[in-house]
Amino acid sequence: MLRRGFQLVKGLGQITGQKFSTGRNGITIRPLLSTGTQWDTGSPFQTIRPLTMSPWPFSTQPRDYSLPNASWSEEMKRLYDHYNALCEVEVEGGGKRKGPWRRLPSYNRTIKYATGGRCLSKVLQAKARLFTRNIEEQGAGFEYVVFSNKQEKRCVCVFQAGHLLEGPPGHVHGGAIATIIDSVTGTLASYLSGPVMTANLSINYRSPIPLGSVVLVHSSLERTEGRKTFVTCQVTSADGSKLHTEATGLFVSINVGHLFGA
Ligand SMILES: CCCCCCCCCC(=O)SCCNC(=O)CCNC(=O)[C@H](O)C(C)(C)COP(=O)(O)OP(=O)(O)OC[C@H]1O[C@@H](n2cnc3c(N)ncnc32)[C@H](O)[C@@H]1OP(=O)(O)O
Numbered sequence: 001m002l003r004r005g006f007q008l009v010k011g012l013g014q015i016t017g018q019k020f021s022t023g024r025n026g027i028t029i030r031p032l033l034s035t036g037t038q039w040d041t042g043s044p045f046q047t048i049r050p051l052t053m054s055p056w057p058f059s060t061q062p063r064d065y066s067l068p069n070a071s072w073s074e075e076m077k078r079l080y081d082h083y084n085a086l087c088e089v090e091v092e093g094g095g096k097r098k099g100p101w102r103r104l105p106s107y108n109r110t111i112k113y114a115t116g117g118r119c120l121s122k123v124l125q126a127k128a129r130l131f132t133r134n135i136e137e138q139g140a141g142f143e144y145v146v147f148s149n150k151q152e153k154r155c156v157c158v159f160q161a162g163h164l165l166e167g168p169p170g171h172v173h174g175g176a177i178a179t180i181i182d183s184v185t186g187t188l189a190s191y192l193s194g195p196v197m198t199a200n201l202s203i204n205y206r207s208p209i210p211l212g213s214v215v216l217v218h219s220s221l222e223r224t225e226g227r228k229t230f231v232t233c234q235v236t237s238a239d240g241s242k243l244h245t246e247a248t249g250l251f252v253s254i255n256v257g258h259l260f261g262a
Contacts, residue, residue: 066106066146071139072160075214075238079158083147104146104155104187108133132183140164142176144217146184148191153221155191157184159235160214172209180217181233181247188219189229189251196229196251197258203247214238219249227253 068077086101108129135141140162148155159180167173182198189196209215215235222230228250235245 062107064105065108065133066103066144069138069143071143071162073212073214076143076158076160079214079216079238080145083145083156083158087147100149100151101147102150104148104191106133106144106146132179135162135164142180144180144183146187148188150191153188153192155184155188155219157217157219158214159217161209161211163211166211168208170211172211174203174205177205177209177235177245178203181219181235181245182249184217185219185231185233185247185249186251188221188231189249192221193224193229193251193253195256196253198249199228199252200250201247202249203245205245206243209235209244215244216240222248229253 068080072080083101084103086099087103088096089099091097132142132144139160141164143160143162144157146155146157157180161172161176161180165172165176167176178201181203182201185201186196186198215237217233217235219231219233222232224230229252231249231251233245233247233249234243235247236243
């Protein structure tokens with residue numbers, strides 16, 4: 001029973017991305033699901049606090065990684081607040097209506113908790129995570145939030161690069177920069193054109209990005225041609241005064257069956 005309980009919570013941790021750890025004297029659990037079920041693992045392990053169990057083994061309330069957390073710098077929070085405020089506009093006589101901008105929520109699977117992928121075993125399916133959201137330690141990897149503006153066919157990402165993204169000493173790895181560019185341009189392309197895959201990404205690195213700094217990743221639609229969506233991208237310092245990186249991307253619309261073995 002004890003072993004079964006431990007395997008289950010460990011499995012849940014892998015599936016939900018939530019934190020469970022084994023202490024010297026047993027299982028220490030920071031339950032994030034709240035359920036009414038009390039599991040007593042018995043001595044020497046401490047009582048596992050109530051867990052909410054659903055018939056579907058995935059959390060129904062996955063973490064939205066694009067919301068502020070304790071690792072965000074003042075600059076990151078200020079920029080988040082700035083763009084978040086543009087998501088609503090005041091109307092005459094009081095009240096608010098939706099503004100031109102949207103904050104895009106972000107989870108650790110591309111399609112929220114969908115299984116899929118050609119030839120993936122069930123174990124791999126359960127463990128698969130979105131590359132940019134697979135570091136659980138807050139502030140260590142990619143901290144970012146994307147805001148999109150459908151009317152203007154563009155988006156902006158506020159990105160704080162954590163210490164695990166180091167390339168040259170004290171600066172962000174070029175592959176990490178390519179990753180956030182691919183994610184932001186891909187998000188814009190799929191927001192405007194539906195399911196797409198990156199066919200081409202061309203990057204010019206103009207000036208290094210200091211580790212821990214906050215930068216803006218701007219992406220705009222250049223044009224569409226049939227199944228092809230062309231986008232541009234610039235990574236700048238938070239105040240816009242310095243250009244760090246420029247890129248262009250080509251995204252090709254796909255039938256999702258392309259990914260699911262059809
Ligand atoms: C919502 C959450 C968002 C999260 C964001 C994450 C973003 C991450 C995005 C990725 O990283 S995707 C992973 C990396 N990309 C891949 O693995 C793609 C691998 N390549 C493919 O699967 C196929 O090559 C591809 C789907 C891109 C295209 O194959 P298709 O058979 O569907 O299309 P086809 O080869 O017929 O090409 C269609 C058009 O695109 C053009 N094209 C395709 N690849 C090209 C290329 N590389 N360069 C220039 N043009 C290209 C091609 O010439 C043609 O132009 P025309 O219509 O004018 O004839």
